[in-house]
Amino acid sequence: MHLYQHLCREKNEYTLSKQFLRSGTSIGANLAKSECAMSKKDFLAKVYIALKECNETLYWLELLYDTDYLHPEEYKSMYADCKELQKMLSATTRTLQTQLVSKK
16 A cells, blocks of 8 residues: 555556555455455355456566666565565465365
């Protein structure tokens, strides 16, 4: 959210930053929803949506960097954090899928 505010105030950039804000906050929102999942399958679905939103967030970060709205240091830091989150969400979805398949 701070990046969105910075890009709007300092760079007058509203389109890419809004998309970045939406996908980035959707990750947390879907993980919050997953805590109230009715089943493992429902939990997996919510975590998988968070993973897809994480991938989209990486895309918007790359576009912001490629269009010179982010300095290399800002980009590298946020990209590394998002990639780490992507790896965790990917591992979680793989583990859950394996568990669901083995119970059949």
